[in-house]
Amino acid sequence: MNLGLYTQLARIEEQHWWFRYRRRLVRDALTNYGALSVGNNARALDVGCGTGGNLKLLSSFYPTVVGIDYSPIALKEARLKFPDAMLIQDDANRLGDIFRPQSFDLVTLFNVLYHKWIESDIEVLTQIHRILKLGGILLITEPAFPMLMRHHDLLDYGRKRYRKEEFRGLLKQANFNQFYMTLFNSISFIPALMLALKDRLIGTRQKLFYEQDEVRELQMPPPWLNQSILGGMELERQAISLFGSIPLGITLLGVGIKGGELNGV
Ligand SMILES: C[S@@+](CC[C@H](N)C(=O)[O-])C[C@H]1O[C@@H](n2cnc3c(N)ncnc32)[C@H](O)[C@@H]1O
Numbered sequence: 618m619n620l621g622l623y624t625q626l627a628r629i630e631e632q633h634w635w636f637r638y639r640r641r642l643v644r645d646a647l648t649n650y651g652a653l654s655v656g657n658n659a660r661a662l663d664v665g666c667g668t669g670g671n672l673k674l675l676s677s678f679y680p681t682v683v684g685i686d687y688s689p690i691a692l693k694e695a696r697l698k699f700p701d702a703m704l705i706q707d708d709a710n711r712l713g714d715i716f717r718p719q720s721f722d723l724v725t726l727f728n729v730l731y732h733k734w735i736e737s738d739i740e741v742l743t744q745i746h747r748i749l750k751l752g753g754i755l756l757i758t759e760p761a762f763p764m765l766m767r768h769h770d771l772l773d774y775g776r777k778r779y780r781k782e783e784f785r786g787l788l789k790q791a792n793f794n795q796f797y798m799t800l801f802n803s804i805s806f807i808p809a810l811m812l813a814l815k816d817r818l819i820g821t822r823q824k825l826f827y828e829q830d831e832v833r834e835l836q837m838p839p840p841w842l843n844q845s846i847l848g849g850m851e852l853e854r855q856a857i858s859l860f861g862s863i864p865l866g867i868t869l870l871g872v873g874i875k876g877g878e879l880n881g882v
Contacts, residue, residue, distance in 0.1 A: 623668055625835050627694035630670035633837055634847040635802070639727070639758065639868075640674050641854060642801055646872055650754055650797075652678040652723065659722040664709050664745070665729030669695025672702045679723060685709060687734055710736045713744040720748050726757040728868075733776040742791035746875060755793060755873040759784065761800055765809045765867060767816040784869050793873030799857055800866030804849065809867045 630636040647653075661675045666684030668691050676682045676699070685705045686692050692704050707715055709729065724745045730738045745755055760770065760778040770778065779787075781798065788796045837843060856863050 622835055623688065623690045623694055627668035627670075627698065629835060629837050630668060632843065634843050634850065636670055637847055638802070638850045638854070640671065642857070642870060643671065643725075643727075643756065643758075644674060645854070645858060646756060646797075646870065647678050647723075647754075650872055650874070652754065655679060655722055660720065661723040661725065662716070662721045662748070663725045663727070664712065664741075665726060665732065666695055666702075666704070667691045667727075669698040669702065669704075671725065671727055672699040675723070675725065676701065683721075685712075685715070709734075709741055711744075712741065713747055716748045718747050719750045719753075721753060722750055723754045723756065724749055726755075726759075728758055728760065730757065731759050731770075731775050731777050731779065733774045735776075739787055739790055742787055742793075746792050749875045751876050753875045755788075755871075755875070757869075757871045757873075759869050759871075761867055761869045762806075765806075765813050767809075767813040769812070769816075779869055781869060784871060788871060788873045791873075793875065796871060796873040797861070798869065798871045799862035800864060800868065801853065801857065801870055802850075802867045803853055803863060803865040804846070805867045806865055 655678060657680055659679045660681040660683065661679035663671055663675060663682065663684045666672060666686050667688075669684060672682050672684055672695065681703070683703045683705065684692070684695055685707055686695070687706065687708055689706055692706055695702070695704055705715070726745075729735065730741060735741055742755075749755065760775060761781065763778045763780060766775075766778050781800070785796070785798060838846070853863065
């Protein structure tokens with residue numbers, strides 16, 4: 618992400634519908650996959666924790682929460698937001714060197730694997746498998762549909778978006794043989810597609826225009842709109858909970874269990 622925008626992200630992630638809705642889905646997934654019954658020593662690691670918007674949620678399930686991020690600016694914001702978390706400034710490409718094998722009950726990656734600072738997504742997932750305890754959970758969200766790639770992704774330091782099948786293959790390759798997956802945020806699909814097409818028509822030369830675009834996308838909508846969208850997203854959330862997964866959305870949510878059984882898709 619454009620480094621100057623971490624502060625702006627830290628300001629909006631508490632209230633903005635996109636972040637609140639993702640936290641609701643994460644809460645649902647953690648509840649469904651047994652996080653409510655973890656013991657007193659259970660430990661969670663949020664890889665690429667950014668400005669810390671998910672740490673408080675994770676700490677409502679796990680007594681110890683560790684966040685790791687490469688960016689000192691992001692970690693400074695995270696520290697202000699959540700002083701109780703153990704925050705480490707280091708590289709997610711070397712998780713296996715930083716943490717001992719089998720040291721976490723949960724590892725989360727929220728929109729991190731697609732980032733251009735990640736050298737090999739399969740290598741990061743394999744290291745996560747190693748540092749998870751047996752029965753531990755990997756919970757991951759990443760941008761979906763390569764055709765939605767646009768200049769905004771590049772400004773966010775994104776290097777790719779994932780196909781569902783590719784994503785499934787990566788989890789399998791990293792030895793998460795049991796997993797669950799859904800797309801989410803279906804209402805953003807058409808607007809995201811239009812913006813991606815607009816980018817292709819306009820080209821990538823008008824840098825200033827795109828930077829203004831990024832700033833606009835990281836701003837809070839008016840409270841009535843924010844609340845209405847969040848309310849509307851409850852329909853999608855119910856569909857996910859009823860059917861297990863939905864076929865459309867701009868983000869993928871995946872859960873993998875190390876050596877465990879899942880009933881999901
Ligand atoms: C798009 S932001 C997502 C932040 C947060 N997880 C969220 O979803 O709100 C991606 C984050 O991953 C971090 N990141 C990317 N590559 C990393 C790496 N190799 N090591 C540590 N952190 C990394 C970035 O600094 C950034 O904070």
